[in-house]
Amino acid sequence: MQRPFSQAAENNKGPIAEVLARYLDHGDLLEIGSGTGQHAIWMAPRFPDVRWYPSEQPENMTGLNRWLEAHPSPSLQAATMLRVQGRWPEHRFRHVYTANTFHILSRPLVERCVQHLCEHLTPQARAYIYGPFNYQGHYTGDGNRRFDLHLKSQSLSMGIRDQEWVVALFARHGRVLLADHAMPANNRLLVFH
Numbered sequence: 405m406q407r408p409f410s411q412a413a414e415n416n417k418g419p420i421a422e423v424l425a426r427y428l429d430h431g432d433l434l435e436i437g438s439g440t441g442q443h444a445i446w447m448a449p450r451f452p453d454v455r456w457y458p459s460e461q462p463e464n465m466t467g468l469n470r471w472l473e474a475h476p477s478p479s480l481q482a483a484t485m486l487r488v489q490g491r492w493p494e495h496r497f498r499h500v501y502t503a504n505t506f507h508i509l510s511r512p513l514v515e516r517c518v519q520h521l522c523e524h525l526t527p528q529a530r531a532y533i534y535g536p537f538n539y540q541g542h543y544t545g546d547g548n549r550r551f552d553l554h555l556k557s558q559s560l561s562m563g564i565r566d567q568e569w570v571v572a573l574f575a576r577h578g579r580v581l582l583a584d585h586a587m588p589a590n591n592r593l594l595v596f597h
């Protein structure tokens with residue numbers, strides 16, 4: 405079996421790492437929905453003091469493991485099987501990172517995800533959410549409008565989320581928006597503290 409490949413992950417890993425470099429000091433980082441693992445294998449060596457824990461749903465573990473095995477690095481940990489609606493690791497993390505998952509998960513699953521990830525953060529921890537977001541119900545560009553229609557043609561439970569809704573979900577768990585970084589291709593990197 406060939407390794408799965410994401411061109412988007414190749415394109416956005418550099419800009420994401422540049423922003424994360426301002427925040428990732430040390431400690432354990434849980435990545436939710438690692439996908440192919442292209443982010444994990446690229447970021448882990450760049451942040452040697454951060455133990456990077458990739459995770460995925462059971463059906464995508466094989467592809468993820470192929471990338472992790474091909475690119476080992478000291479801070480890169482073995483992948484954890486994690487479905488947002490299932491059991492989460494007992495561990496507490498200083499950082500939780502997820503890219504391009506909030507528009508894939510249904511709204512109830514985004515709520516579950518935020519609840520669980522807040523429960524799994526240490527008190528001083530931060531969460532980093534990367535992807536496209538709407539502001540006050542408006543798309544930030546035509547590309548995002550087309551992408552949202554494409555998602556909804558696949559499943560009505562998918563779609564670009566409102567940034568304000570995500571901020572309110574984190575606020576329910578006592579976490580505040582620390583920064584909202586503009587990223588290439590009309591994406592954002594939201595940082596919660």
Ligand SMILES: C[S@@+](CC[C@H](N)C(=O)[O-])C[C@H]1O[C@@H](n2cnc3c(N)ncnc32)[C@H](O)[C@@H]1O
Pocket residue numbers: 410412413436437438439440443460461464486487488489502503504505508509513
């Ligand atoms: C668009 S991909 C993003 C992958 C990777 N983070 C990236 O940016 O290239 C969305 C990922 O979310 C994962 N995912 C979808 N539903 C999930 C769930 N219920 N629990 C955990 N992960 C889920 C998928 O398996 C997939 O890898």
